[in-house]
Amino acid sequence: MESLLLILGIISPIILILGVAIKFYKISKMPLNVRWEIYPLPHEKGERGKYGGSYMEELNWLEKKPERYTLGGFKELFKEILYLHRVKKFNPYGIWIWSLALHWGIWLLFLWMAILIVNSIFGLEIASLLSISAYLSYILGVIGVVGLIIKRVTVHDLRIYTYPIDYVNLLFLLLLFASGLLSVMNKGGVNESITYLEGLLKGNIPFAELSSMTILHFLIFKLFLIYIPFSKFFHGPVKYMTFHKILWDDMYQVKGSEEEKKISEQLNYRVRWSGPHILSDKSWLENAQNTNLHDKV
Amino acid sequence: METLKDIAKETNQPIIKINNEDLLSLSPYIDEKDGDYKAPDDWFEKYDLSLDGFSGFPFLNPSEEEKKEIVKNFLTGIQKLLNPESNWTFYKPFYLSLKNCVKCNTCAEACHIYIGSGKKEIYRPNFRSEILRRIHNRYFTTSGKVLKSFVGADIEVTYSLIRRLLELAYRCTLCRRCALFCPVGIDNGLIARELRKLFSQELGMAPVEVYKKGTRLHLQVGSTTGMKPYTFRDVIKFIEEDIHEKTGKKITIPLDKKGADIMLLHNGGEYLSWPDHIAAFAILFDAAGINYTLSSEQFGYDGVNYGAWYDDVELARVGLRHLQIAHELGVKKVVIGECGHAQKVYTVIFDRILPSSSPLWNIQRESCIPLMWEIIKSGVVKLDPMRNNFPITFHDSCNVVRLMGIVSPQRKIINAISPGTFREMNPNGAYNYCCGGGSGFAIIRSLNFPVFRNKVSIRLKTKQILDTFSDVLNQDIPKLVVATCSNCKGALRDIIRTYGLFEKYKINYSGLVDLIVNAMVDIPPFLNLEEMEE
Numbered sequence: 001m002e003s004l005l006l007i008l009g010i011i012s013p014i015i016l017i018l019g020v021a022i023k024f025y026k027i028s029k030m031p032l033n034v035r036w037e038i039y040p041l042p043h044e045k046g047e048r049g050k051y052g053g054s055y056m057e058e059l060n061w062l063e064k065k066p067e068r069y070t071l072g073g074f075k076e077l078f079k080e081i082l083y084l085h086r087v088k089k090f091n092p093y094g095i096w097i098w099s100l101a102l103h104w105g106i107w108l109l110f111l112w113m114a115i116l117i118v119n120s121i122f123g124l125e126i127a128s129l130l131s132i133s134a135y136l137s138y139i140l141g142v143i144g145v146v147g148l149i150i151k152r153v154t155v156h157d158l159r160i161y162t163y164p165i166d167y168v169n170l171l172f173l174l175l176l177f178a179s180g181l182l183s184v185m186n187k188g189g190v191n192e193s194i195t196y197l198e199g200l201l202k203g204n205i206p207f208a209e210l211s212s213m214t215i216l217h218f219l220i221f222k223l224f225l226i227y228i229p230f231s232k233f234f235h236g237p238v239k240y241m242t243f244h245k246i247l248w249d250d251m252y253q254v255k256g257s258e259e260e261k262k263i264s265e266q267l268n269y270r271v272r273w274s275g276p277h278i279l280s281d282k283s284w285l286e287n288a289q290n291t292n293l294h295d296k297v
Numbered sequence: 298m299e300t301l302k303d304i305a306k307e308t309n310q311p312i313i314k315i316n317n318e319d320l321l322s323l324s325p326y327i328d329e330k331d332g333d334y335k336a337p338d339d340w341f342e343k344y345d346l347s348l349d350g351f352s353g354f355p356f357l358n359p360s361e362e363e364k365k366e367i368v369k370n371f372l373t374g375i376q377k378l379l380n381p382e383s384n385w386t387f388y389k390p391f392y393l394s395l396k397n398c399v400k401c402n403t404c405a406e407a408c409h410i411y412i413g414s415g416k417k418e419i420y421r422p423n424f425r426s427e428i429l430r431r432i433h434n435r436y437f438t439t440s441g442k443v444l445k446s447f448v449g450a451d452i453e454v455t456y457s458l459i460r461r462l463l464e465l466a467y468r469c470t471l472c473r474r475c476a477l478f479c480p481v482g483i484d485n486g487l488i489a490r491e492l493r494k495l496f497s498q499e500l501g502m503a504p505v506e507v508y509k510k511g512t513r514l515h516l517q518v519g520s521t522t523g524m525k526p527y528t529f530r531d532v533i534k535f536i537e538e539d540i541h542e543k544t545g546k547k548i549t550i551p552l553d554k555k556g557a558d559i560m561l562l563h564n565g566g567e568y569l570s571w572p573d574h575i576a577a578f579a580i581l582f583d584a585a586g587i588n589y590t591l592s593s594e595q596f597g598y599d600g601v602n603y604g605a606w607y608d609d610v611e612l613a614r615v616g617l618r619h620l621q622i623a624h625e626l627g628v629k630k631v632v633i634g635e636c637g638h639a640q641k642v643y644t645v646i647f648d649r650i651l652p653s654s655s656p657l658w659n660i661q662r663e664s665c666i667p668l669m670w671e672i673i674k675s676g677v678v679k680l681d682p683m684r685n686n687f688p689i690t691f692h693d694s695c696n697v698v699r700l701m702g703i704v705s706p707q708r709k710i711i712n713a714i715s716p717g718t719f720r721e722m723n724p725n726g727a728y729n730y731c732c733g734g735g736s737g738f739a740i741i742r743s744l745n746f747p748v749f750r751n752k753v754s755i756r757l758k759t760k761q762i763l764d765t766f767s768d769v770l771n772q773d774i775p776k777l778v779v780a781t782c783s784n785c786k787g788a789l790r791d792i793i794r795t796y797g798l799f800e801k802y803k804i805n806y807s808g809l810v811d812l813i814v815n816a817m818v819d820i821p822p823f824l825n826l827e828e829m830e831e
Contacts, residue, residue, distance in 0.1 A: 030392070031385035034649045036487065038476055039702040039727045047705075052727030054702025056644055059671055062661050086480040091403040099401070157418075160301055161400040161427060163449035235397045235481050242397070242482025246390045250702070253653040264652040271610065272383035273498035274370070277513070278610055284385070288613035288650075 002207055005219060009200045012222035019229025020237050027241050031269075032262040037250040042076035045069045054250060062252065073244055080239065082107070093155050098147030105141025105177055108133045113221070116197040131190040138184065141177030145170050169232060176224055179217035186211045193218075298418040302451060304428055304465075305458040309341050311350040312419070312461070315749075319415030321756050326763040326770065327796050334752065336745050344744060347457065348464040349419065353504050353746035364456035367500060371459050372436060374499035375429075378491055379437070386609045386650075391491050394483045395430055398423065404475035404485055409730045410468060413756035420753075422475035422485040425465045428452060429488060463502055466492040467746075470735035470754065471606065472695040477728070490736075493607040503607050504746075507737045511603040512611040516618075519595035520565040521603065529598045532568045533591070540576050544820035548583045553626065554590035560628040561589050561665070562619065562643075564636035564783040565599025566740075571786065574807075577814040577823060578634065578665075584817065585672040590626065597622040600639045601783075605646065606736040616647050620657040630661040632668055635808045637694030637782030638736075640664045641701055664697065666781060669810060670706035673713050680816040685715040687775050687826065689812070690722055690765045692758070692789065693729035694782035702727070707781060707809055714816040722765045732758050732780070734788025750788075751795040759792045762804065770802045775826035778806045790830075799829040 040052035045067050048054065055066040079085050084103060088096045112134040119127040149170050152162045184190050192214040199205035200218075207215060228234060253259050267285040274280055279287055303312050316333050323329065336346055346352050359367065377383040378391060404422040405411060411420040418424060434441035434450035441450030452458070466489055473486035496502040504511075515521045524532070533550050540548050551557065561582070567574050582589055592598055596618050604612025620643075623631045633640045643662040651658040672678060691711060697703050704726045711719045724730065732739075733755030741747070766776050780786050789806040798804040805826050815823040 027389065027393070030389040031381050032649065033389045034386050035645045036387070036390055036484075037645070037700070037702075038473060039699055039704075041702065044702075048702075051704050052698065052702055053704050056664060056701055057667055057703050057706055059663065059667050060661065061663070080480055084480060086478060087401065087403055090406065090478040091401060092406050093402065095401060157402055157405070157421075158400070160299070160418075161402065161423070164447045165444075165449070166400070232397075232399060235399050238393060238397045239482055242390075242393050242484075246393070247476065247482050247484070252648045253658070255653045257653070259649070260652045260654055263649055264654070266385045267652070269382035269385055272377055272380065273610070274373075275498045275608075275610075276501040278498060284610075284613065287610050288617050290614065 002205065005207075005215070005222075006200065006203065006205060008219070008222040009205075012225040016225040016228055019226075020234075023229055023234065024237070024241070027238075027245075031266050032259055033246065035249065035252075036246060038247045041248050041250055042072035043068050043070060043248065044072070066251075073248055077239065077243060081236075093151060093158055095148060095151050095158075098144050098151060100144070101140040102144025102148060102173065105137050105139075105144055108137030108140065109176075109180070109221070112137055112193075113197075116193060117201070119194060120198040120201045127194045128190060131184070134180065134184055134190055134193065138177045138181035142174065142181060145174040145177060149174070166232070172220070172224070172227075176217070176220045179213055179220055183211065183214040183217045186213060188214070301424070301427060301431070304419070304461050305452060305455050306347075307455070307457055309345070309347050311347055313349050313417050315349060315414060315417070315753065319417070320752065321413045321415060321760060323756070323760055323763070323796065326767075327759075327801075334745075334748055340744070345460050345464075346745075348461040349417070349468075349749070351746060351749040352464060352744045353467055353741045354463065354502070355505070355743045359456075367456055367459060368454055370500050371495070372454060374495035375433060375437065377499060378495055379433075384609075387487060387491060390484055390487055394426070394485070394488055395433060397481055398426065398430065398483045399481060400427070401480070403480055404478050404483075407475040407478040408469075409472070409474075409733060409757040410470070410754055413733070413753045419465065420468055422469070425462065425469070425492065426483075426485045426488040428458075428462065428465075429492065462492060463496055466496060467504065467737070467741070468749075470695075470731045470733065470738050472731035472735050473699060474695070474728070474731065477699065490607070494609060497608040498610060504737060504741045505743060506740045507603045507607055508611075511737075512608065512615060515596070515599060515601070515603070515615055516611075519597075520599035521601055522565045522569050522599065524565060524568065524599070526593050526595050526598075529568065530593055532572065533593075536568075536572050536576050536579065539572065540580060543576075543823075544580065546580065546583070546820065548579050550579045551590045552593045556627045557588050557590040558628065559587065559589035559630050559632045560597075560623045560626055561591055561632050561634060562600035562639065563591070563598070563634040564601050564639060566601070566783050566787075567634070567636075568598070571783075571808070573823070574635070574811055577808065577810040580814050580817070580820065580823075581669070581672065581678065581810055584678045584819075585675075586677070587668075587672075589632070590628065592622050592626060594622050594625075600633055600636055602639055602642045603737065605638045605642045612642070612646070613650055616642060616650060617657070619643070620647070620651075620660060623660050624657055628660065630663060632663050632665050634665050635781040635783065635810065637696030637784060640703075641696040645701055664701065664703055666697070666703050666706045666710075666809070669813065670710050673710050673813065678813075679818045680714050680813070681818045682714050682716045682816060684816040684822055685718065685812060687718060687777060688766060688769050689715055689719050689777045689779060690762065691719070691725070692722065692732060692762075692778055692780040692785055693725055694780060694785050695729065695731050695735060697781055698729060699727045710809060710813065711779065714813055720765055722761050730757050730761060732785040732788035732792075734784050734791065739784045739787035739791070747791075751791055755788050755792050755795070758788065759796050759798075762792065762798070763802075766802065766804065772801075772803050774803065776802065776804045777812070777824075777826060778804065779809055779812055780806065781809045793829065805829060
C-alpha cells in the first residue's frame with residue numbers, strides 16, 4: 001500500500017502532463033477546419049478589440065498584414081480562468097460565486113502543492129508561512145462544491161442536464177477539499193503536508209508520523225491529477241483549443257503555408273456521405289467541381 | 298419539461314405548447330388580441346407537428362420499414378460527422394463542442410428564440426446539443442454502452458426522436474450568439490448546423506426552400522429565384538429605365554465587363570424583391586466612378602449560398618462556381634453586396650475551402666461595406682445629411698458583425714449621412730440579437746413554419762426596435778430600420794407587417810446603400826418612407 005502511494009505520487013503528475021499533451025496532440029492533428037471565428041477577438045488592437053472589429057473592415061485587406069496584439073488572447077483567457085467573467089456576466093442561475101470559489105480552490109491547491117515542492121527541494125521553510133493558500137483552497141473548494149451541488153439539485157434547468165457522473169465528480173472534489181481541510185485542522189496542521197511532500201520527494205514517506213486524513217487527502221489529489229485528462233475536468237485545458245484555435249482563429253491563408261498544404265490534402269478526402277445529391281465515392285474536390293449534378297434519384 | 302427524454306415520446310402531439318401568454322411580451326407597444334394558434338386538426342395526422350405544433354417539412358409520415366431505414370441512416374450520419382475525412386470542414390469544432398460542455402447553461406439567455414418563446418426548454422441553445430451528446434454517448438462510447446444513464450447515455454434513437462430533431466435543427470438561426478457567451482468555447486450554433494448537415498448529406502432531408510428550391514435550383518438554372526440569364530438582363534434593363542424615370546440619370550449598369558476591378562455579387566432575391574436596392578448600388582457606384590461589373594452568366598448574378606446553412610457539399614459547389622465566373626471575367630476582386638451570409642461565405646469560409654495556390658483563391662473577396670465607407674469618406678459623391686432627417690436605427694446582421702467583425706464602417710456611414718438622428722439598438726454590434734430570419738428562416742414558407750417565425754423567432758427583434766424608438770412612437774415622424782442583409786430585410790418586412798409597425802408607428806426599413814443614395818444631392822430623394830411596399 002505504501003509503495004503504491006509512493007508510485008502514485010510519482011506517476012500521477014506524469015500521467016496528467018502526458019494525458020493533456022497527448023490529447024492536445026490529437027486535437028492538433030485533426031483536419032484544419034474552415035474558418036469559424038467569432039468576434040470580438042482579443043488579439044485585435046485598440047478600439048477594434050473592444051467593439052469587435054476585424055481587418056475585414058478595411059479595403060484591400062489581403063494586401064495588408066493585420067496588426068496583432070499577441071498578449072490579448074492570453075489576457076482574455078486568464079480573465080476567464082481567474083474570474084470566470086462570462087459566467088459572471090451571462091449565467092442566469094447564480095452559479096458564478098460558487099463556481100469561482102471552486103475554481104480558486106483548485107488554483108490555490110495547485111499553488112499550495114507547488115509551495116510544498118519548492119519548500120522541500122530548496123529547504124526554504126516557506127510552507128508554514130504560506131500555508132494560508134492551503135486553508136483558503138480547502139475552504140473555498142468546499143464552499144464552491146457544496147454550492148454547485150445545491151444549485152444542480154435545486155435548479156430545474158440545471159438538474160435535467162446533470163448526469164449522475166457529474167454529481168460523482170463534484171463529490172470527488174468535495175472529498176478532495178474536505179479531506180485537505182480536515183488534514184490541516186489536525187494536530188499536526190500543515191506540517192503533516194510538508195512532511196508528506198518531503199517524504200515523497202525523498203522516496204520514503206513516513207506514514208507512521210501522518211494522520212490517515214493527510215494520507216487520504218494526498219491519495220485523492222493524486223487520483224485527481226490522473227483523472228483530469230480523461231474526464232470533464234479537461235474542459236479547463238481544452239479552452240486553449242476552442243478559443244485560440246477555433247473561435248479566435250481569424251488568420252487568412254498564406255501562400256506556401258502549412259495550411260495551404262493541409263487544405264490541398266483535405267480536398268482529396270473521400271466525401272462518403274450518402275445523400276441523393278452526393279457522389280459518395282468521389283473526393284471533396286470532385287464533388288465541389290460537379291456543379292451540374294442533379295439528384296441521383 | 299421534466300426530462301430531456303421527452304423528446305423521444307411516442308406521440309403525434311407536440312411535446313411543448315406555445316401559448317401567447319408565455320411569449321415575450323410586446324406590451325405596451327403592441328396589443329395582441331389574437332387567440333393561441335393551433336394547426337388544423339387533420340395536419341396532426343397527415344404531417345409531423347410533434348415537436349412544438351409547427352413544421353417546415355411538408356412530407357408525409359413514412360412507413361414502418363422506411364422509419365427503420367431512417368434510424369439506421371441517422372446513426373450512420375453521426376459516425377460520418379465524427380469522421381475526420383467525411384467532415385474535415387467542421388470536425389474539430391464539432392468534436393470539441395460535443396465532448397466538453399459542462400452544462401452550466403450560461404448560453405441560455407443569449408438566444409432570441411429561447412427568450413422570445415418565454416424560455417421553452419426545447420429552444421435552449423444547449424438542448425439539441427445535449428440530445429445529440431446523449432445519443433453519441435449511448436451509441437458511440439464504451440462508457441455509455443456500459444454505464445448508460447450514469448454517464449448521460451440514456452436516449453434511445455427512434456424515428457419520433459429523429460423527426461423532432463429535424464424540426465429542432467430549424468429552430469435555431471445559427472447566429473452563434475450563444476457561442477459568444479460560452480465560458481468553454483462550446484458552439485451550440487455549430488451543432489445545430491451539423492445536425493442540419495447530417496439530415497441533408499446523409500438522409501436527403503432539408504427544407505424544400507433551401508434544397509430543392511434553393512441550392513438545387515441555383516445549380517440547375519443559375520438562381521434560387523429561378524431567374525435565368527435572359528430574365529436577369531431584362532430586369533437590369535427595367536432597373537436602368539426605372540433609374541432614369543426616378544432620377545433623370547441615364548445609367549448603363551455594366552454587365553460582363555472583362556477586366557473590371559470589381560465583380561459585384563448581389564443576393565439574387567434583391568433583383569425581384571427590392572430592385573430599388575440594386576438601382577441604389579448602380580447610382581452610387583456610377584457617381585463614384587467605380588470600375589465594376591455584374592455578371593449575366595448563368596449563376597453569376599445570384600450571390601446567395603444557401604449551402605452555408607445546411608450542407609457543406611452544396612456550399613462548396615455554389616461558391617466554387619461563383620469564383621470561376623469571377624475568374625473568367627478577369628476581375629481583381631469580388632465585392633459582395635448587402636447579403637450577410639454571402640459576405641461571410643466568401644470572405645471567411647472560402648478562405649479555407651480552396652488552397653491559396655488556386656487562382657480562384659487569389660481573387661480578393663470583400664464586403665461592400667468598407668467600399669461604401671471609402672466612397673463616402675472620399676467626398677466624391679455630394680451628400681446632404683438633412684435628407685435623412687428622421688430617426689434611424691441599424692440592425693446588425695449576425696454574419697457581418699459577430700462572424701466577420703465588420704462593425705464600424707456602417708456606423709460611420711450612417712453618422713456621416715444623417716444629421717445626428719442615428720440611435721443604436723441595445724445590444725448591438727457583435728452582441729446584437731438575430732433578426733429572427735437568419736439561416737433560411739426568412740424564406741422557409743412550408744406548412745406553418747412562418748407562423749412560428751412570426752410569433753417566436755422575430756419577436757425579440759420586434760421588441761428591440763420598438764424599445765429603440767420608444768420616445769418617438771407616433772404616426773407623425775417616419776422612422777427607419779437599416780440593415781445590410783437581404784435575409785434581415787426579409788425578417789424586418791415580416792416584423793413590420795406582422796405587428797403593424799408601419800400603420801401604428803410609421804416604422805419602415807431599407808438597405809444601407811438606399812439610405813446613402815437618399816442623401817445624394819443631385820437626384821430627388823430616393824426613399825419613400827410615407828408608404829410601405831406591398
